[in-house]
Amino acid sequence: MPSFDTVIEPNLVEVRNAVDQTAKEIGTRFDFKGSSAAVELADKQITVYADSDFQIAQVKDILVAKLSKRSVDARFIDSSAKIEKIGGDKVKQVLTVKSGVDTDSAKKIQAAIKQSKMKVQAAIQGDTVRVTGAKRDELQLAMQLIRKTVPDAPVSFNNFRD
CATH class of the missing domain: 3.30.70.860 (Alpha-Beta Plaits)
Structure with a gap:
């Protein structure tokens, strides 16, 4: 029958590549110089670190652009988690990769x-x-x-x- x-199921290899490219672009962009902006992937969870909510939004925009260039649908990323303060003026957000x-x-x-x-x-x-x-x-x-x-x-x- x-x-x-x-x-x-997302292509996790391409997701890792997109996260790596995002981290590389954050390191080279002028508007992120001297900030604590970073992005890391650990077991289907992408953690975005930044100095403000605005910077988190910018990092997520870069990440979505890199995902779309690698033919990974942006709907795989669940960004419904709240932005948390992690001491001082730093914030983080945990994005989940749907699977x-x-x-x-x-x-x-x-x-x-x-x-x-x-x-x-x-x-x-x-x-x-x-x-x-x-x-x-x-x-x-x-x-x-x-x-x-x-x-x-x-x-x-x-x-x-x-």
Whole structure:
């Protein structure tokens, strides 16, 4: 029976390269001279250090530009964490690299497929959603539906079996 897996997986090598390029650009830019602006990656978490909220925003802009140059979707970066003060006038923000379909999105995908009355089934398997159906055309329509259902996450489809 034809099937595919819906996943959210960034290219972590390209994410590391983008973080390294961002750190290099911070070191060479004139507006960051003498500041404590820095960026580091550790286990799917990018930590941005700076002297002010404005500088954190600038560093994040540089990071997003470097990610887009390396064909990594900016939606992989979750910047909803608050900016924390870390002593003196320094601040930091922890950005999380999204990986795997979270349970809310998986349930939303499963409900949308059920409501669409397509002849496909969706099953949540850990951090992926497996969609199975009788025809390839139905699966392709399901892919379009999933992209519309979860616009805030960069979903991709792999393990397509015919």
